[in-house]
Amino acid sequence: MAQVSLTFPDGNQRAYPAGVTPGEVAADISKSLGKKAISAQVDGQHWDLQWPIEHDAAIAINTMSDRAPALELVRHDLAHIMARAVQELWPDVRVTIGPVIEHGWYYDFDRQEPFTPEDLGAIEKKMREIIAARDPVTTEVWERDRAIAHYTANNEPYKVELVEAIPGDEPLRMYWHGHWQDLCRGPHLQHTGQVPADAFKLMSVAGAYWRGDSSRAMLQRIYGVAFLNRAELKAHLHMLEEAAKRDHRKLGREMELFHMQEEAPGQVFWHPNGWTIYTALQDYMRRKQRAGGYNEINTPQVVDRKLWEASGHWDKYQHHMFIVEVDESRDGETDDAAVRDKTRTRINALKPMNCPCHVQVFNQGLKSYRDLPLRLAEFGSCARFEPSGALHGIMRVRGFTQDDAHIFCSEDQIQSECARFIDFLADVYRELGFPDFEIRFATRPEQRVGSDESWDYVEGALENAIKAVGRDYTLEPGDGAFYGPKLDFYLTDAIGRVWQCGTFQVDPNLPERLDASYIGQDGDKHRPYMLHRAVLGSFERFIGILIENWEGKLPFWMAPRQVVVASIVSDADDYCREVAAALQARGIRAETDLRNEKINYKVREHSVGKVPVILACGAREVEDRTVTVRRLGEKQTQNRALDDLANDLAREATPPDLA
RNA sequence: GCUGCUGUAGCUCAGAGGUAGAGCACUCCCUUGGUAAGGGAGAGGUCGAGAGUUCGAUUCUCUCCAGCAGCACCA
Numbered sequence: 001m002a003q004v005s006l007t008f009p010d011g012n013q014r015a016y017p018a019g020v021t022p023g024e025v026a027a028d029i030s031k032s033l034g035k036k037a038i039s040a041q042v043d044g045q046h047w048d049l050q051w052p053i054e055h056d057a058a059i060a061i062n063t064m065s066d067r068a069p070a071l072e073l074v075r076h077d078l079a080h081i082m083a084r085a086v087q088e089l090w091p092d093v094r095v096t097i098g099p100v101i102e103h104g105w106y107y108d109f110d111r112q113e114p115f116t117p118e119d120l121g122a123i124e125k126k127m128r129e130i131i132a133a134r135d136p137v138t139t140e141v142w143e144r145d146r147a148i149a150h151y152t153a154n155n156e157p158y159k160v161e162l163v164e165a166i167p168g169d170e171p172l173r174m175y176w177h178g179h180w181q182d183l184c185r186g187p188h189l190q191h192t193g194q195v196p197a198d199a200f201k202l203m204s205v206a207g208a209y210w211r212g213d214s215s216r217a218m219l220q221r222i223y224g225v226a227f228l229n230r231a232e233l234k235a236h237l238h239m240l241e242e243a244a245k246r247d248h249r250k251l252g253r254e255m256e257l258f259h260m261q262e263e264a265p266g267q268v269f270w271h272p273n274g275w276t277i278y279t280a281l282q283d284y285m286r287r288k289q290r291a292g293g294y295n296e297i298n299t300p301q302v303v304d305r306k307l308w309e310a311s312g313h314w315d316k317y318q319h320h321m322f323i324v325e326v327d328e329s330r331d332g333e334t335d336d337a338a339v340r341d342k343t344r345t346r347i348n349a350l351k352p353m354n355c356p357c358h359v360q361v362f363n364q365g366l367k368s369y370r371d372l373p374l375r376l377a378e379f380g381s382c383a384r385f386e387p388s389g390a391l392h393g394i395m396r397v398r399g400f401t402q403d404d405a406h407i408f409c410s411e412d413q414i415q416s417e418c419a420r421f422i423d424f425l426a427d428v429y430r431e432l433g434f435p436d437f438e439i440r441f442a443t444r445p446e447q448r449v450g451s452d453e454s455w456d457y458v459e460g461a462l463e464n465a466i467k468a469v470g471r472d473y474t475l476e477p478g479d480g481a482f483y484g485p486k487l488d489f490y491l492t493d494a495i496g497r498v499w500q501c502g503t504f505q506v507d508p509n510l511p512e513r514l515d516a517s518y519i520g521q522d523g524d525k526h527r528p529y530m531l532h533r534a535v536l537g538s539f540e541r542f543i544g545i546l547i548e549n550w551e552g553k554l555p556f557w558m559a560p561r562q563v564v565v566a567s568i569v570s571d572a573d574d575y576c577r578e579v580a581a582a583l584q585a586r587g588i589r590a591e592t593d594l595r596n597e598k599i600n601y602k603v604r605e606h607s608v609g610k611v612p613v614i615l616a617c618g619a620r621e622v623e624d625r626t627v628t629v630r631r632l633g634e635k636q637t638q639n640r641a642l643d644d645l646a647n648d649l650a651r652e653a654t655p656p657d658l659a
Numbered sequence: 660g661c662u663g664c665u666g667u668a669g670c671u672c673a674g675a676g677g678u679a680g681a682g683c684a685c686u687c688c689c690u691u692g693g694u695a696a697g698g699g700a701g702a703g704g705u706c707g708a709g710a711g712u713u714c715g716a717u718u719c720u721c722u723c724c725a726g727c728a729g730c731a732c733c734a
Binding site for chain 2: 106114115204205206207208209212213214218219220221223253254260261262263265312313315316317320353384386387388389390391392396481482483566567568569570571596597598599600601602603604605606607608614616618619620628630635636637
């Protein structure tokens with residue numbers, strides 16, 4: 001009989017009959033390992049305990065203490081257990097797919113009636129019964145015809161479709177969790193009892209398209225989270241609560257930053273406090289850009305469709321544009337709709353992007369190679385008709401302002417401009433409190449314009465630029481824009497969430513379409529490249545990220561209300577006004593709170609409002625010309641001389657680029 | 660846009676086929692209080708919009724609008 005030689009992690013080798021399974025190997029090592037085993041790594045591949053090993057291989061047996069495979073298996077088995085529970089409760093439900101995702105899994109079902117929160121409870125209960133039953137998990141490889149016949153007979157059309165989509169040379173694997181069967185790649189646990197019964201929770205149900213295709217059936221997706229023990233589950237649920245606490249929509253209301261209303265969906269009404277943040281950030285970016293060699297411009301919002309036709313947006317982006325039809329016959333003539341000339345109608349669109357307008361600025365007058373690179377920046381207010389379901393607070397809106405710029409340059413300037421931009425962006429992110437960020441390099445997609453040589457050159461230039469500034473990046477092959485490759489910049493917030501903000505895109509296409517040119521050293525006309533770039537992305541979204549990152553407790557220089565001077569007794573009112581005025585004279589955003597309320601009340605209210613510094617003044621402070629300082633989040637107070645404190649606060653209030 | 664859910668006072672939410680309630684916030688009064696809510700009184704709502712059923716609709720039905728979760732979208 002043929003033998004296979006298995007090498008264990010400690011270097012030991014043992015011979016087994018070919019076709020031995022990791023489960024048999026584990027049981028051979030020890031009875032307890034045989035029981036504890038959950039799966040194996042065979043030549044680095046995650047391997048089911050039941051799969052035969054036919055060749056010499058390196059093998060390691062996984063148990064629950066091998067975190068990554070354990071989590072993978074627990075979540076994956078839970079997906080099957082949940083699907084089984086659902087079909088036991090409602091036999092007419094059709095099953096589809098149920099993959100493992102970050103923190104847990106989901107499974108998509110086809111069912112007429114919606115699942116209710118009570119249903120989730122019933123499913124969870126049934127799942128615990130299945131786990132308690134310790135049903136064996138078994139597997140078999142089936143022929144395609146058998147699988148199709150089986151699923152056809154059982155009225156599981158989605159499964160039939162899945163089987164048909166699997167390439168003919170790939171074996172079809174079936175898994176049983178007790179009596180319940182599902183098509184699955186595996187691997188799985190030994191039996192359902194290996195799933196920790198107290199470390200999972202069904203979270204929510206939501207719609208999802210079959211195979212992610214919006215033209216196909218809408219299924220119901222049940223999400224679950226699962227961990228290896230109860231403590232981890234609780235920690236995760238606690239983290240979700242933390243994220244909810246940081247929700248910028250909630251903090252925006254509490255801190256009186258902005259509001260939105262149904263007459264202007266997806267657009268922000270900024271209140272004084274929120275606008276203070278906005279302008280502080282914008283003033284900062286304006287200084288940075290000026291120092292970074294950009295020329296700030298401003299371009300129209302309402303632009304004739306002719307320009308959008310020329311730029312290609314009318315063809316490709318029209319459904320995302322706010323289109324404005326203007327009846328020009330009323331121009332200076334009449335307000336009476338009946339006598340207007342309907343033929344004098346002009347079609348405009350609100351700009352969804354600034355680039356075509358920036359080319360118009362570039363195109364004014366003759367440009368020389370000496371003018372390049374020309375960096376035109378605009379805090380460009382754009383309007384995009386985003387799908388209603390995409391809107392989300394101030395993070396995904398229909399009206400927003402980008403920190404946009406376009407760099408017009410020659411081909412051989414792309415690399416240095418890219419390196420220069422990465423440095424610029426890193427500097428801004430660092431100063432704004434995001435020292436770590438990730439670069440993703442998206443290369444040529446299937447559908448593209450331009451020659452392969454040109455793509456080779458430009459992709460090479462970007463790659464060299466990243467290397468020149470000494471940064472790592474991950475590759476996203478095929479994810480570039482149709483006109484050119486791009487770099488996307490992702491920052492990580494205080495609770496580990498990742499946000500794409502910055503971007504750098506090489507575009508030879510739009511200068512061509514809009515006929516931009518410059519005179520080269522040789523006296524001939526040349527086509528410039530256009531580099532689209534943004535650091536923050538949009539002010540609206542970035543401020544949302546800042547609010548959530550800092551939980552509303554923004555750095556002092558951005559805080560909308562930096563100091564509240566609160567009186568303890570009304571005899572201190574005049575002194576409080578004097579203190580506030582002294583701080584205001586130093587450029588600090590200070591207010592007084594002289595209301596007839598106790599200091600406890602005032603402290604609570606301004607703490608909830610995230611005011612970083614509360615200065616309390618009573619009889620003692622008036623007497624000594626001091627203030628008692630209470631910093632947000634600190635219990636302890638500090639008595640300080642007014643002048644001293646004013647110096648400190650003035651320093652703290654200085655934006656990072658001026659410090 | 661799609662599926663599901665939601666829409667009642669500024670905010671958070673309760674309620675019911677017979678035109679509405681709480682807490683906080685707000686106004687006034689008492690209180691001058693030393694670091695996360697002092698006490699009392701008062702005012703405040705076309706119950707998201709429109710249509711239908713009904714003697715009567717904020718409540719039931721339909722349509723629309725907006726929000727929430729997810730999906731799709733984010734050249």
